Amino acid sequence: MGGTAAAMVIIGGIIGIFLGWTFRTARGAHADLKVYKARIPNFRRIRNRNGLRSLVAVVIALLVLSALIRG
Numbered sequence: 001m002g003g004t005a006a007a008m009v010i011i012g013g014i015i016g017i018f019l020g021w022t023f024r025t026a027r028g029a030h031a032d033l034k035v036y037k038a039r040i041p042n043f044r045r046i047r048n049r050n051g052l053r054s055l056v057a058v059v060i061a062l063l064v065l066s067a068l069i070r071g
Helices: 002-030 037-070
Strands: none
Touching: 002 037
16 A cells, blocks of 8 residues: 555656646746747647646546556
8 A cells, every 4th residue: 555655656756747747838838928929829839738747647637646546
């Protein structure tokens, strides 16, 4: 049981770091839009890509954690 708990903590920490980084990047894409009007399409792509990465990371984390709990 101790090994499974440690694996869950490590996986949770990795996913937390990744999600924090993607949210910070997406938040930066929202900042100072008046200054960066020419870059708005690029910011939109960054927001969409980071949102998709976050969703995929959450789904993978849930699948791995459910597998660890069952196994």
